Amino acid sequence: MDHGTLRPGQLASGLSALLLLTQMAGAQEVAEMKxxxxxxxxxxxxxxxRAYDASHLAANPNQSVRRIRLARLAPEQKREALDSPGAPTIGLRLLLRTRTSVSTEALDCEARYDGAAAAQPYLTCRSTCNRGxxxxxxLGPDSVxxxxGGVASGRFIPDAIGVGGTCALDTGVIWLGDREGDRSFLLARAGLEMCR
Amino acid sequence: MNRWTPRLLAACAGLWSMTGALAQQPPSRAMLEGLFPKGAPVCFARYYDAAHLKRHPAQSVTSVRLMRGFQQVRGDAERNPADAITIELIVTYRDSGARRFLGDAGCGPSLDNQITCYSSSCDGGSFPVKVEDADTILIGGAQGRSRFSVSGGCGDDGPGRSLGRSADDTVFRLTRMPISACR
Known part of the structure; x- marks a missing residue:
């Protein structure tokens, strides 16, 4: 038998297997993106x-956030539609009102699946100004x-994201995540007018 | 980071894993793990003051931050421990104020028994890391500028920026700092 030559039948079988693997990977990705x-x-x-009332803020002095919003409007859709590998899977704008300030930051999000490490797929959204x-x-179609920050290698690792100002200036940037009360928020879907 | 970055990081990590296996844990692997302990955030940074920049008019880099934060620690925890250790390099330049240019990289032992950090962006270059002491590292090429893309690489529409951008952007001495200093 000539081991150095691939026969047409073998080539076809190999290609079929490759196609099947590609389809399975694609189907898994679709399921994970669901x-x-x-x-x-x-x-x-x-x-x-998510907005917090005065009584919540009084009960949580370690929280600086009064209202937090995630908008996906025309400018964000425009970024998603860019014909470039740099285009985000999902574009968002974080709008933040703390006890003392108001600021926003554009975010580029990519899907992550960690298999057994995460109970469900999630998005990692990076500041477009490279500030964390x-x-x-x-958590369903109407809640995120x-x-x-979070747990890695068995311990909590804090993180922070810079919100506000312009990319060329560090002044006016709020770093969210330093305070314990500013590390986890449950947001509910609202009408688009709430994000305008 | 774009949608290809995690796949490129995984590919880089796999290559590093193979390199590590071939080299059978060279001393630089221990050096690497000493520099970036498992599960720990790390920050090495340098902010050049006005006096330094005045003395070095051909230096365009105004700050360099080599950071291993929550995202990198978590990503590495999900991979083979023998893989590359991922970091991000944040660079600012004289002509763009505080605007941060960022490059993701995978660092591992190289064949010359040093540490090298390779860009996770396609053809994004690399830079060597030399450990001076426990709290000080030198990054960049002593024999010339390091081509390591932090903007304008393949698939990136931003302006072209490299760690070794101008004649005096050669070696950068970074010191260990609290993680918040790498923001």
């Missing part, structure tokens, strides 16, 4: 909001959990 796409459907605008990142875990 919870993310339920919360952030393709080509659809969206808005998620947050994680977003969809926003977290900053």
């Amino acid at each position: 919870p993310i796409r339920a919360a952030f459907p393709i080509q659809q605008q969206g808005c998620f909001v 990142s947050i994680d977003l875990t969809p 959990r926003l977290t900053i």
